Amino acid sequence: MQKTVYRIRRKSDGLFSTGGNRPSFTVKGKVWNNKGGLHAHLNMNPKKWVATAPGPFGEYRSAQRDAYEGCELVEFEIVETEKTTTSLDAYRAAKQKADDAKKDRTRTRITRCPSCNQPLSTHQCSVGVFVGRR
16 A cells, blocks of 8 residues: 655755744654645745844844745655564453553552551651651
8 A cells, every 4th residue: 555645845955844834844844644735734825934123022023935945845655564463362462461560560559657557647656757658
């Protein structure tokens, strides 16, 4: 089974667009799973927000130019290949084992002093102060 996905790559450095109203470019970027979503994004006409003039609280930013100037659309073909096969019985047994191990790791709440068996809320042990979870 084959599937095609789409990304927008900047030619100058090979980084991919993150999408959205103010796209930036990263190594991973955003993947569009169909052309409709990609076309919807491109029809938003995203702009690059650049500093135009210093303002009272820093730089004033306004939309100046197309964010995808110097970019290209890249189509990737994803081909499914079988990696491993596990029987459902083995999968369920491994999951049950992991769940049991998780239950063993959970702590029980200490409500009484182990030496004198008094409630921790009114604890006055002659052996010393017991520090525990309340």
